[in-house]
Amino acid sequence: xxxxxxxxxxxISQLLTTEGxxxxxxxxxxxxxxxxxxxLLLLLMKVLVNIDxxxxxxxxxxxxxxxxxxxxxxxxxxxxxxxxxxxxxxYERHGIPAVSLGTFKNMIIYNEYPEVLANRGGYFVNINxxxxxxxxxxxxxxxxxxxxxxxxxxETIYNxxxxxxxxxxxxxxxxxxxxxxxxxxxIDIFEPYQNQEEITTDKxxxxxxxxxxxxxxxxxxxxxxxxxxxxxxxxxxLIANLEKNRNTKTLxxxxxxxxxxxxxxxxxxxxxxxxEKFKESIDGIPVIKSWELKEADNSSEFxxxxxxxxxx
Numbered sequence: 001x002x003x004x005x006x007x008x009x010x011x012i013s014q015l016l017t018t019e020g021x022x023x024x025x026x027x028x029x030x031x032x033x034x035x036x037x038x039x040l041l042l043l044l045m046k047v048l049v050n051i052d053x054x055x056x057x058x059x060x061x062x063x064x065x066x067x068x069x070x071x072x073x074x075x076x077x078x079x080x081x082x083x084x085x086x087x088x089x090x091y092e093r094h095g096i097p098a099v100s101l102g103t104f105k106n107m108i109i110y111n112e113y114p115e116v117l118a119n120r121g122g123y124f125v126n127i128n129x130x131x132x133x134x135x136x137x138x139x140x141x142x143x144x145x146x147x148x149x150x151x152x153x154x155e156t157i158y159n160x161x162x163x164x165x166x167x168x169x170x171x172x173x174x175x176x177x178x179x180x181x182x183x184x185x186x187i188d189i190f191e192p193y194q195n196q197e198e199i200t201t202d203k204x205x206x207x208x209x210x211x212x213x214x215x216x217x218x219x220x221x222x223x224x225x226x227x228x229x230x231x232x233x234x235x236x237x238l239i240a241n242l243e244k245n246r247n248t249k250t251l252x253x254x255x256x257x258x259x260x261x262x263x264x265x266x267x268x269x270x271x272x273x274x275x276e277k278f279k280e281s282i283d284g285i286p287v288i289k290s291w292e293l294k295e296a297d298n299s300s301e302f303x304x305x306x307x308x309x310x311x312x
Contacts, residue, residue, distance in 0.1 A: 031058035031219040042071035051077035051098045059094040066193035068225045088114040097189045113186035124166035126185040133161045135179040150174045210299045221257035239269035255283040280309045
């Protein structure tokens with residue numbers, strides 16, 4: 001019987017909880033299905049039966065959120081369009097890693113990371129160029145000597161040693177046999193996502209005027225993330241729901257994921273509302289009036305306001 005996506009999500013959630021992760025609720029209509037944290041590791045996960053069905057727009061949003069939170073985006077699935085996912089192999093879709101459930105279990109339970117990367121050209125591994133050069137020289141082999149033994153070109157060995165290309169599995173095995181040592185790198189799938197691009201923000205945005213980089217989202221349980229551009233202040237990003245003339249019932253529903261995600265990401269969250277009838281918080285989530293945001297003098301004043309209104 002085929003495994004459904006919901007069963008897969010439940011199995012992953014149970015695994016994470018058993019292995020000491022704090023896990024969020026499951027968000028069916030979001031670009032990510034769940035967020036999980038263990039110590040400094042923060043995972044933003046999308047679970048799919050077929051990893052080829054992932055939406056590129058959703059992936060791009062997951063990447064933006066991961067960068068703000070220094071999190072690790074990950075797809076976990078069962079198959080591609082053509083075949084089942086192999087264990088201990090990393091696939092990639094739209095720039096983020098995708099792995100089988102078996103590979104995910106090995107990483108979470110045993111701290112065993114895969115070495116093999118799959119792409120359209122086949123299966124490849126990353127060579128430790130420094131180690132390759134050290135052992136080649138220890139055996140008094142020239143680039144050409146080692147190339148001849150591995151049945152590749154001198155230029156290929158040079159590129160391996162300088163980290164310019166990946167190696168196919170057969171060549172890597174041959175080199176390890178010749179040098180009698182492991183020369184491949186594990187793939188650190190849990191490395192925090194970094195795009196190295198500055199967060200761009202509409203300069204007319206009131207949060208931007210206070211020194212925040214603002215990431216607007218459309219497929220998440222919130223409207224935006226705000227991160228201070230001045231990193232010396234050492235403040236966590238903020239999760240925001242912005243003014244959209246929502247009624248009280250809707251806002252109370254939205255407060256639930258804000259609490260949940262704030263807990264997992266160790267962040268504060270808030271509503272921006274242009275309505276005087278709302279008090280200073282909704283179910284523990286701070287309410288900032290639109291005019292208060294406009295009149296705030298600086299980011300420190302604004303953050304203090306948010307923290308003072310928590311749970312009031």
